[in-house]
Amino acid sequence: METIISQQISNPNIRQNINRKIIWTVLVLCITVPLSVLATFCFVNQSTRLQLTKKSDFCYGPIAFMHEQGTRIHWCTNEKTESQLVGYPSTNDSSKSHYHSTFVNSTNFNYSLPGSDVQYTYYLPEVIKKFVIMTDTHNNSKYTSLLNNVEFDFMLHSGDNCEDGDLSELTTGFANWPTKPMLFATGNHDYDFNNFAHVTERPLHYYQQIRNIGVFVIYTLNGQDVDAFNFLKDNAHLALDSEHVFIISHQPTYTTGEHGSNKTLSVQMEKFIDTHQNLNIRAVFSGHSHVFAAFKREEVFYFVNGVGGGALDKVHSEKKMGERVWITQELHGGLVEVNDQSYGYQHHLDSYSKYTRTEVQFVGNTIVYTIRDLDTSEVVQMYEQTF
Ligand SMILES: *[C@@H]1O[C@H](CO)[C@@H](O)[C@H](O)[C@H]1NC(C)=O
Ligand SMILES: *[C@@H]1O[C@H](CO)[C@@H](O)[C@H](O)[C@H]1NC(C)=O
Ligand SMILES: *[C@@H]1O[C@H](CO)[C@@H](O)[C@H](O)[C@H]1NC(C)=O
Numbered sequence: 001m002e003t004i005i006s007q008q009i010s011n012p013n014i015r016q017n018i019n020r021k022i023i024w025t026v027l028v029l030c031i032t033v034p035l036s037v038l039a040t041f042c043f044v045n046q047s048t049r050l051q052l053t054k055k056s057d058f059c060y061g062p063i064a065f066m067h068e069q070g071t072r073i074h075w076c077t078n079e080k081t082e083s084q085l086v087g088y089p090s091t092n093d094s095s096k097s098h099y100h101s102t103f104v105n106s107t108n109f110n111y112s113l114p115g116s117d118v119q120y121t122y123y124l125p126e127v128i129k130k131f132v133i134m135t136d137t138h139n140n141s142k143y144t145s146l147l148n149n150v151e152f153d154f155m156l157h158s159g160d161n162c163e164d165g166d167l168s169e170l171t172t173g174f175a176n177w178p179t180k181p182m183l184f185a186t187g188n189h190d191y192d193f194n195n196f197a198h199v200t201e202r203p204l205h206y207y208q209q210i211r212n213i214g215v216f217v218i219y220t221l222n223g224q225d226v227d228a229f230n231f232l233k234d235n236a237h238l239a240l241d242s243e244h245v246f247i248i249s250h251q252p253t254y255t256t257g258e259h260g261s262n263k264t265l266s267v268q269m270e271k272f273i274d275t276h277q278n279l280n281i282r283a284v285f286s287g288h289s290h291v292f293a294a295f296k297r298e299e300v301f302y303f304v305n306g307v308g309g310g311a312l313d314k315v316h317s318e319k320k321m322g323e324r325v326w327i328t329q330e331l332h333g334g335l336v337e338v339n340d341q342s343y344g345y346q347h348h349l350d351s352y353s354k355y356t357r358t359e360v361q362f363v364g365n366t367i368v369y370t371i372r373d374l375d376t377s378e379v380v381q382m383y384e385q386t387f
């Protein structure tokens with residue numbers, strides 16, 4: 001090589017040519033290198049912006065909300081960005097936002113996140129075996145992650161995901177929920193600021209059929225009770241063929257917790273249930289009071305599903321419950337009704353000042369309600385209902 005070069009350079013014409021070539025090469029390099037570096041940078045930047053590879057790129061989610069005609073998959077990104085699921089077209093793929101959602105026209109879904117090899121697959125089983133209920137998480141994700149270790153088909157939240165209703169609280173409130181479908185009921189802390197509309201895309205009152213199970217979700221606080229009970233009456237026929245019917249209402253029908261009952265609302269619930277014996281109503285699930293409490297009136301259970309993250313109350317309220325002056329961690333059996341707040345106390349079964357979740361299992365011709373302590377996972381109480 002060396003010898004050839006020295007020979008060529010000895011020829012002045014060749015030398016001139018080489019000089020020109022060098023100048024051209026330098027010129028071309030000067031132009032193309034920065035351009036390609038820039039292009040590479042832009043490309044990489046673009047693709048990292050669109051391809052979220054880490055779960056840490058998400059503020060929360062994905063979470064799946066059950067809808068009548070399918071499932072709404074919702075997720076939040078720390079950056080305002082375009083983001084869409086692999087496997088489904090985005091409903092709004094041309095806007096940069098923190099909040100993203102895709103409506104899947106099915107109760108089943110199968111998708112992954114861009115750049116992620118984690119596949120989120122869910123098939124609603126033909127026969128529902130088990131669902132779980134948590135409530136009053138109040139901007140605290142301490143306990144929701146526990147559901148990731150539990151086998152179940154879907155879950156219910158009876159309201160008060162937020163504390164102050166600030167949009168930023170969704171980041172904490174929805175942080176650790178499993179990706180299985182959820183049915184969400186509005187609580188007063190969620191209602192005050194009504195910030196959930198674009199997330200769950202469900203109204204205050206709605207009906208959801210899940211295979212042989214019919215679920216009514218209503219909101220009776222803030223003067224919404226007239227609408228809520230009209231909704232129940234007008235839509236009762238939707239659940240006529242359901243083998244099991246459940247009602248979710250943030251405000252409990254009966255409670256030993258601090259707020260006490262609201263007799264006006266309790267009587268309306270009793271009247272609806274009494275005049276709809278043709279429906280297989282099994283239980284009413286609530287929250288609002290930060291205790292666990294179980295009541296049974298005729299064949300129907302009324303649960304205050306224990307608090308799932310908010311401040312724990314004692315099973316006690318001297319002020320609200322009149323002559324009821326005990327301060328205790330638990331209560332059992334029928335109690336004496338002394339005023340409107342203690343309405344329905346004769347139906348009382350058990351109350352606990354504990355963080356709990358409720359698991360509902362269908363075993364043969366029996367529904368088993370298992371109440372578990374959120375801190376220890378131990379069974380606090382079990383109730384059976386034969387049909
Ligand atoms: C898409 O998002 C933008 C910005 O949030 C919004 O203005 C627009 O209405 C959305 N379009 C659809 C079809 O949802
Ligand atoms: C969803 O799927 C059903 C059944 O395949 C179909 O009748 C309906 O039109 C679909 N809806 C939308 C919005 O695609
Ligand atoms: C889910 O989708 C992935 C990617 O398209 C596919 O490989 C996988 O087989 C699907 N899983 C099921 C259970 O349909």
Ligand SMILES: *[C@@H]1O[C@H](CO)[C@@H](O)[C@H](O)[C@H]1NC(C)=O
Nearest residue numbers: 139140163164165166169172
């Ligand atoms: C919600 O929780 C987050 C994380 O713990 C905290 O930073 C924030 O202040 C809380 N917001 C409210 C309103 O409690």
Ligand SMILES: *[C@@H]1O[C@H](CO)[C@@H](O)[C@H](O)[C@H]1NC(C)=O
Nearest residue numbers: 220223224225262263264265
């Ligand atoms: C009970 O509910 C009724 C009907 O919404 C309402 O007018 C009343 O103020 C409530 N009572 C209490 C003590 O909250």
